[in-house]
Amino acid sequence: MIKDTVIVAGLLALCAAAVIYVDAQAQVEGCxxxxxxxxxxxxxxxxxxxxxxxxxxxxxxxxxxxxxKNDTVSGCIPATSMDPNCVNLEPVGSCVGDNLNQPQPSSDPTKYYLCTSENATPLQLQCPDNKAFVKQDGYLGCFEWSTWRDIRDCPS
Incomplete structure (x- = not known):
C-alpha cells in the first residue's frame, strides 16, 4: 500500500511539473x-x-x-551569426557631427538612438509596434517589417 501511495505521489509530482504556465498575452490565434x-x-x-x-x-x-529556421538550424542564434543584411552590428556613434542631426541604428532593429545635444549620451528610442528602424540608401526611420527587409535585402 505504501509503495502504491509513493508511486501515485510521484506521478502527481511529475504531472504538476509538466504543467506549463502560459501568459494569456503570449497566445496567438492560428498555427x-x-x-x-x-x-x-x-x-x-x-x-x-x-x-x-x-x-x-x-x-x-x-x-x-x-x-x-533553415535546413541546418531551427532556433535562436547570436546576431553575429546572422546574415549581416538582417542585423546591425555597428556600435552607436558618439553625439558629434552628423550623429547630432540623424537617428542612429541600434543592434535591436525595433529601436534607434537619438542625440539630444553634442557629446550627450545617445537616447535609445522604440519604433512603433511592428516597425523596424533603417538608415540605409537614403531611407531613414521606422518602416513596416516587409519594407525594412526589402531595403536591407534581408530574406524572410
Whole structure:
C-alpha cells in the first residue's frame, strides 16, 4: 500500500511539473505548423502550436539573438551569426557631427538612438509596434517589417 501511495505521489509530482504556465498575452490565434517552430516577422520571436488546438504560443529570443529556421538550424542564434543584411552590428556613434542631426541604428532593429545635444549620451528610442528602424540608401526611420527587409535585402 505504501509503495502504491509513493508511486501515485510521484506521478502527481511529475504531472504538476509538466504543467506549463502560459501568459494569456503570449497566445496567438492560428498555427502555421502543427509540429514545427516558426518565426515572427521581426525575427526576435518564435511560435509553437499547442497540440490539438489552433492556438500558438509566442516566445522571445534572448537579447542579441534572432530566430532562424533553415535546413541546418531551427532556433535562436547570436546576431553575429546572422546574415549581416538582417542585423546591425555597428556600435552607436558618439553625439558629434552628423550623429547630432540623424537617428542612429541600434543592434535591436525595433529601436534607434537619438542625440539630444553634442557629446550627450545617445537616447535609445522604440519604433512603433511592428516597425523596424533603417538608415540605409537614403531611407531613414521606422518602416513596416516587409519594407525594412526589402531595403536591407534581408530574406524572410
Amino acid at each position: 502555421l505548423y502543427e509540429n514545427e517552430l516558426w518565426g515572427s516577422e521581426d525575427g526576435t520571436k518564435f511560435y509553437f502550436c499547442l497540440p490539438g488546438t489552433n492556438t500558438a504560443i509566442e516566445q522571445s529570443c534572448a537579447p542579441n539573438t534572432f530566430f532562424v
